[in-house]
Each structure stands twice: as C-alpha cells, then as structure tokens.
Amino acid sequence: MDLEQNISRMTRRQFVTATGALFVLDSFGPRVRVTRGQLSGKLERGPGLSRVIIDTDPGVDDALALLLAMRSPELKIEAITAVAGNVPLELTLPNALRMVEIAGRSEIPVAAGAKAPLLRRLVTATYVHGENGLGGAAFPEPRTTAVAEPAAELIRSIVKKYPGEVTLITIGPLTNVAAALQSDSELAGRVRRIVMMGGSLSGGNITPAAEFNIYVDPEAARIVFQSGMPVTMVGLDVTRRTALTEEHVRALEAGRGGVSQAAAALARNAIEQHRRAGFAARPNMHDPLAVAAFLDSSLLKWKDYYVDVETRGELTAGETLGYSPRTGGSEQRSATEKQFPNLLIRGSAPTLASSESSSVLRDKFVPNAKVAVDVDSARFFDMLIGRLSGKQ
Ligand code: BDR
Ligand code: CA
Numbered sequence: 566m567d568l569e570q571n572i573s574r575m576t577r578r579q580f581v582t583a584t585g586a587l588f589v590l591d592s593f594g595p596r597v598r599v600t601r602g603q604l605s606g607k608l609e610r611g612p613g614l615s616r617v618i619i620d621t622d623p624g625v626d627d628a629l630a631l632l633l634a635m636r637s638p639e640l641k642i643e644a645i646t647a648v649a650g651n652v653p654l655e656l657t658l659p660n661a662l663r664m665v666e667i668a669g670r671s672e673i674p675v676a677a678g679a680k681a682p683l684l685r686r687l688v689t690a691t692y693v694h695g696e697n698g699l700g701g702a703a704f705p706e707p708r709t710t711a712v713a714e715p716a717a718e719l720i721r722s723i724v725k726k727y728p729g730e731v732t733l734i735t736i737g738p739l740t741n742v743a744a745a746l747q748s749d750s751e752l753a754g755r756v757r758r759i760v761m762m763g764g765s766l767s768g769g770n771i772t773p774a775a776e777f778n779i780y781v782d783p784e785a786a787r788i789v790f791q792s793g794m795p796v797t798m799v800g801l802d803v804t805r806r807t808a809l810t811e812e813h814v815r816a817l818e819a820g821r822g823g824v825s826q827a828a829a830a831l832a833r834n835a836i837e838q839h840r841r842a843g844f845a846a847r848p849n850m851h852d853p854l855a856v857a858a859f860l861d862s863s864l865l866k867w868k869d870y871y872v873d874v875e876t877r878g879e880l881t882a883g884e885t886l887g888y889s890p891r892t893g894g895s896e897q898r899s900a901t902e903k904q905f906p907n908l909l910i911r912g913s914a915p916t917l918a919s920s921e922s923s924s925v926l927r928d929k930f931v932p933n934a935k936v937a938v939d940v941d942s943a944r945f946f947d948m949l950i951g952r953l954s955g956k957q
Contacts, residue, residue, distance in 0.1 A: 593732070593758050593797055593935070594862050595639035614641040616730050617859070618720055620678070621852070622650025622737030623660035625693075625700045625835045629953070630736050630762075630852035631661065632824050635668035636952045637860055642670070643723045643731065646716035648678040650737040650781055651690045652698035657737070660698050662707035667827045671709050678716030678741035682782035690777055692842050700834035704827065717744040721752055728755040733794075734859055735761040736852035738778050743785035746792050753792040761789075762855035764872065764885035765801035766936060775883030776801050779874060783883040787874040790885075796934040798872060799858045800885065803865060803940040804851035809835060813950050820954030828953040853949050858937060861948065866939035869932035871910055887936055 595615040617640050621627045634640055645665065647658040658677050665673055681687045695701045712719065720741065724731045733756060735742055742759065746752050763778040763786065771777045779786045790796060809832055817829035835848040858865055870887035878884065888910050910927035951957030 593760070593795070594859050614639055615732060615859075616641045616643050616723075616727055617732045617734050618642075618644045618646060618723060619856075620646045620648060620716070620720075620733060620735040620737060620739075620741050621661060622648050622652070622657045622698075623664065624651035624657065624698055624737065624852065625695075625702075625831055625838070625848065626850055626852040627651070627657075627736050628660060628664050628699055628831050629828055629850065629949070630856045631664040632668055632828055633853050633949055633952055634734070634856045635665070635670045635673070636824060636955075637856070639860060642673050643727075644674045644676060644712075644719050646676045646678050646719060646741050647711075648716065648737045648741045649680050649682075649687050649689075650778065651694045652696075653687065653689065654678065654680045656698045658711055659707050662709055662711070663699075663704045664827075666707055666709060667704065667823055669823075674712045674714075674719065675709070676714055676716040676719045677711045679744060682738060682740050683743060683784045685782065685784075688771075688781055690771070693838070693848075695834070695838050699831060700838040702827075702830045702834040704830075716741040717748060720745040721749045724752055724755050725749075729757055731755075732757045732859060733759040733761075734856060735759060735763065736778075736855055738781040739763065739785040739789045740782045743782070743788040746788055753794045756794045758795045758797060759789065760797040760799065760855055760859045762799050762804065762852050764798050764874075764936075766870070766885065766887040766938075767802045769884065770801055772880065772883070774875070774878070774881040776885070779885055780883030783874050783876045786883070786885075787876055790872050790874055790933060793933075796872070797858065797867075798870075798885070798934045798936045799851075799855040799865070800936065801851075803937040804849050804854050806940055806942050807850040807854050807945060808847040809850055810847060811836070813946060816950045816956075817954050820956065822955050825954045850945075850949060854940065854945060857945050857948050864941050864945050864948070865937040867935045868938050870934050870936045871927065871930060871932050872934040872936065873910070873926065887934075888930065889932070890930060 645661050647661045661675050765776045769775040771780045814832045839848050870889045873886050875881045875884040908930035909925050912926050
C-alpha cells in the first residue's frame with residue numbers, strides 16, 4: 566500500500582498535525598504509466614486510471630490543456646468545470662464544451678461555475694486570449710450543453726463519491742474550488758491533491774507581483790493554500806520557459822485528425838494574437854504544463870514551500886510568497902536542505918492602529934505545497950505536440 570493510500574484514511578490535516586510531517590510524496594501523478602505504444606490507442610480507459618476534475622477558464626492555453634488531457638489515456642476525467650477568468654463565464658463555458666466536442670469526449674460532464682471572483686470584480690485577459698478567449702480561432706457553436714449542477718456542487722459530489730482518489734487540476738482562478746471548500750468542511754481531506762497552474766515565486770505577469778490566476782481571485786487562492794489539501798503549484802517560475810514556436814505549430818498542422826487541426830488553429834492564432842498585442846515573447850503553454858506535470862512529474866523539479874497569498878496589498882494582491890528554510894532572513898536559513906528548523910513564518914509588522922498582530926503567521930515551518938522550480942521544456946513539448954498531433 567503506498568503512502569498516499571495510507572494518508573487518505575485520515576484527513577490530510579490530521580496527518581500533518583499528527584506527525585508534524587512534511588509532504589514527502591515524490592510522485593503525485595497517475596497510478597498507471599503509459600508507454601508510447603499504448604498511446605497509439607491500445608490502452609482502454611477504465612478502472613485504475615487517475616480520476617481528475619479539470620477547472621478551467623478557456624483561454625487559448627486552457628483549450629490546449631483540455632485537449633492534452635482528453636488525449637491522455639492515463640486520465641479518467643470525471644468533469645470539466647468552467648470559471649470566469651481569461652474571459653467571462655459566458656465564453657469560458659461554451660469554449661470548454663467546444664473542446665470536449667472536438668476531442669469526441671462529450672460523455673465528460675461540463676459544469677458552469679462562478680461568474681465572478683469571491684470578493685472582487687472580474688478582470689479578464691482578452692489582451693492575451695482575444696475577445697472570444699480562443700485567440701480569435703473560430704469553432705462551431707457547441708451542440709452539447711452543461712450539466713445542471715453548478716461547478717462547486719459537482720466538485721463536492723464527485724470527490725465525496727471517490728474519497729482520496731480525485732485530483733483537481735486547476736488552470737484558472739480558484740473561485741470554484743474555494744466555493745466548494747467553503748460549503749463542505751470535509752472536502753479538503755477527501756481530495757487526493759490539487760495540481761494548479763497559478764502563482765509565481767519570481768514575479769508576476771499581470772502586475773510585477775501577481776500571476777493572473779491568483780490575481781483574479783486572491784481570496785479564493787488563499788482559501789485553497791490554507792485548506793490542508795496537498796498543493797502542487799506549477800507557476801510562472803516554470804511556465805515562462807515553455808514558449809510555443811512556429812515549428813510546434815507546423816508539427817500540429819501536419820498531424821491528421823480534428824484534435825491536431827484544432828490545436829494547430831489555436832496555436833497559430835495564439836502566435837498571431839501575441840504579435841497583434843505587441844508582445845515580444847511567444848505564447849507560453851502555462852496550462853498544458855500543469856496537465857503534463859500531473860501526467861509525468863519527472864518533467865519538472867520540485868521544492869517544498871509554505872505558500873501564502875497576499876490579499877490586502879494595494880499593489881501586490883495576488884502575490885504568492887514561498888517560505889522555506891532557504892528563504893527569509895539569513896539568520897533563519899537552514900544549514901542543510903534536509904534540516905527544517907522552527908522557522909517563523911512572518912507577515913508584515915503590526916501597525917500602530919491595529920491591535921491584531923500579523924507579524925507571525927505560523928510558528929513552525931510545515932510546507933503546504935510542492936512548487937515546480939525547473940522544467941525540461943523539450944521533453945514537455947515532445948509530450949504536448951506528440952499527443953495533440955496523434956504522433957505519440
Ligand atoms: C494563466 O493565466 C491565464 O491567462 C492562462 O490561461 C493561465 O492559466 C497564466 O498566468
Ligand atoms: Ca487558464
């Protein structure tokens with residue numbers, strides 16, 4: 566019996582509290598490994614595969630991430646839940662349905678989620694994703710419709726049905742997941758893990774401090790990081806190193822089948838949209854990298870951090886802070902990577918006006934997240950382009 570199964574018998578919070586343990590789970594991905602031969606279609610989807618729910622705001626890179634997931638036979642996609650983010654929900658929901666139809670996977674339930682962040686007005690990213698959210702790539706109106714259950718309820722009911730089995734792969738703002746956590750205190754202990762595209766320990770992309778998904782709904786992100794669910798954070802630190810090239814687009818165009826052609830159109834339009842918007846850099850494959858990280862965690866290097874989210878800053882809301890014995894004040898640095906001292910997790914100094922002390926958030930260092938710190942970009946693109954073009 567593996568460590569994950571042992572842990573799933575008690576809640577994650579109980580495990581951490583009882584043992585004072587650090588997350589020592591090295592592999593968090595699928596329970597089955599798929600060979601190249603099996604990818605050409607010989608592997609049946611069925612029991613033993615990894616149950617996932619994908620929460621998304623398509624979004625060009627979301628659309629490619631969804632196609633990658635639906636072309637990955639290791640996954641049993643229990644649901645796709647849409648959230649407002651890159652564009653409003655009125656567009657992210659049909660865009661998710663379009664991808665499901667293109668992939669011929671209309672059996673996957675798609676649910677509508679939050680129209681707006683928990684406490685803030687929605688900020689979109691049409692400057693990156695175009696007015697339709699797909700970089701201007703035009704696909705037919707979806708024929709299928711969303712299920713009646715709202716996203717947060719669907720997440721709760723699926724996780725409750727398969728306790729300890731479901732991984733949430735989130736590639737948009739965390740509003741739906743936070744809403745589900747707020748309405749069900751047992752949810753966090755039942756989720757196997759959350760693998761998110763979000764955050765950064767090296768500066769933001771919408772402000773100097775914040776990455777877009779966390780910026781849009783920092784309060785939701787804070788609820789998630791503090792929930793006790795094991796978090797895997799695939800942030801800008803690594804996704805910035807996944808630039809889409811002309812060569813990738815040509816490889817997709819050369820692929821046969823609807824998924825390859827749709828992915829090629831998305832990729833071509835993403836490059837065009839970037840050029841129109843005046844970005845010097847090429848589009849990054851942020852969201853596909855989060856899916857790939859779940860499929861094969863060896864594509865990335867990982868470090869344990871205690872991650873918290875700035876929610877009050879006038880300029881910094883949505884910033885993710887990574888505490889570890891190797892960061893913070895030099896007097897608190899650990900001599901060795903393995904040694905975890907009683908590191909104080911400090912926030913800002915208390916103000917004169919306030920009686921509440923926010924200077925110490927935690928009196929002991931217990932990581933809550935595995936953070937991706939390096940990526941083998943070439944291997945990632947082999948997987949992404951290979952699977953989307955049907956060549957793997
Ligand atoms: C994230 O923000 C969105 O624009 C992308 O889809 C991705 O999820 C990158 O910061
Ligand atoms: Ca996204």
